[in-house]
Structure formats: C-alpha cells, structure tokens
Amino acid sequence: MITATHLTKRYGNYTAVDDVSFECRPGTVTGFLGPNGAGKSTTLRMLTGLTPPTSGTVTIDGRHYTELPNPGRSVGVMLDAAAQHPGRTGRETLKVAASLLDLPRTRADEMLELVGLSGAGKRRVGNYSLGMRQRLGIATALMGDPALLVLDEPANGMDPEGIRWMRGLLRDFADRGGTVLLSSHLLGEVQATVDRLVMIGHGRIVAQGALDELLVGQGAIVRGLEPAGLLAALTGAGLTATPQPDGTLAVDGSPEQVGRVALASGQVIVELREGRAALEDLFFTLTGDQAAVPVAA
Ligand SMILES: Nc1ncnc2c1ncn2[C@@H]1O[C@H](COP(=O)(O)OP(=O)(O)OP(=O)(O)O)[C@@H](O)[C@H]1O
8 A cells, every 4th residue: 555644845945746645555546647747756756765755754555665675576666668778678678677676587578478568579678669668667567576556657658559458457457456556647548547546736636536536526518409598597597607619518507407497598408417527627627727726535
C-alpha cells in the first residue's frame, strides 16, 4: 500500500506539491491525473526517494522507499522512459537491470517477451520509438516481480494498441493483488484503466475517489427540439444550463427536474439522460485556473 500524508514540496517560495494525502491499496489501479506542471512527477519522485519532501510523508507498506531492503523487488518504478541509455540494446538494458537486482540474466528475455519486444531486443534503445521505450521501462519495472508499480506517464507516446496492451497488463497485475499508481495528464488515456483517481491541480488534490463516485451527481444532459426555447425555460426555472458543442444542454439538475420544466413550458425533448458529463469535463473544471474546489474525501 502507498500512503501519502500531508506531502508538501517547496522550491524557494514556490509550492510544487501542497499538502497532498492519498492512498493506493492492493488490488487497485490508481490514476494520478493532472495537467502539466501540476506536481505529479514531484510527488512520484518523493515517493521513490529521489526528492526529499519539505514536510509530510509518503510510505510504501509503512516504510519510506529508502528504507526498503531491496526496493526493486518491492516497487517497480518507471519515472522517465525516455531517459534510458540510447547506446544499449533493449536486451542489454534488461540484463543490466537483472544484475542490479541480483536476478539471472535470462530474466531479460522473459521480460522482453512479456512486453512484446522480443523481436526488437537486439536493437539499440536510441532507435526505439517512445512507445517501445515505455514498454522497455515497464519491463524494467516488472523485472523484480514487485507488488507495487509506480509509472510516470506510461501511456505517453503509446499507440492505441499499446495503451490497450498496457491496460490488460496493469489490470492483470492488480487482479493478482498488486498495487498500481500511474500518472497521466490525459484522462482519456487512463479512464478505462484505473479504478480510482487522484486529481491534482496546482500542487493540490482537487478530487479523489473511485471512478464511479466521481461521476455521480453530474446533473442531466438534454436535447430539445428548440434548444433556445428549452434553454430559456430551464434558466427561468432557476437551473443552470450550458449549451454543449453537440447541441445538447448540460443542466445542473436531475433528469426529472428537467423533464418537469420541459412539460410545464411545452418544450419538446428528444433526448434526456443522466448527465454523466465526460470525466474530461470534470477534470478541466477541477484543474482549471478558476477552480477553487475543496478537497473531496
Ligand atoms: N527542481 C525543481 N526546482 C524548481 N521547480 C521545480 C523543480 N521540479 C519541479 N518544479 C516545478 O514544480 C512544478 C510541478 O512540476 P512536476 O514536474 O511535478 O509537474 P507534473 O505534474 O509532473 O507535470 P509534467 O507532466 O509537466 O512533468 C512545476 O511548476 C515545476 O516547474
């Protein structure tokens, strides 16, 4: 289990990570989501002992990363897939990782196979695409058969097939009791992969919880035969309705409320559903500059 408690990092007067607390439990995949510069990498660097926190703690099964006897056997980490030695082949990279972990070098070929790079093992990493480097980084992280995985932007540079592959791999890892924490600045990349989300903006956690919980209570989506008339009726009834690019209105009321307003005002509705606004909208709202959103439990 990963536990961050009031984790804070300041660089001079600038607070990159501000009072961040969250947990990642065994059997779950947690997405750590936020726009560029939100503080994700700094948090992951504190988690893996590379940057000391200004205050607060982050532990792995109750211990600091630096206190783990053989960290690579407990936590698989990939912080920067692009930073691998370009002159080594994929196989050499994994052999070095195996020897650092005191594992047989044959493990390198097993891992190449696992991440679908068997055919590219003899090529230099400098000639790999970013997606291939991500696969190699994941192979390195999995090398020591850890119970936890920490991956910074693993979907970066991966094509849709690669993302699908990674989703299956991480799901399987978590289903076998593993704990996964992965960061992303693009919700769409991780939405189908994660069970839980921790959203960060400007160094602060703006929301966290199960994916389903975060989607609850998002209002209603309605499409009227005369959108302008429906908008006026909804607004007149005290509801906030926002026109969407697809011609629907996103309303901060329940479908029943919207239906009643439409009935009372004689507006014809051609579509009405629970407003499970795309999580992307929630993400942008929560992390946008205007957002002064309190921390959700
Ligand atoms: N060593 C440092 N010295 C000063 N400022 C830093 C340092 N490291 C990070 N920062 C600042 O802290 C903020 C958070 O950076 P961080 O890399 O954690 O964000 P991020 O969410 O991972 O975004 P990205 O995906 O762009 O890396 C940024 O404004 C960054 O400029």
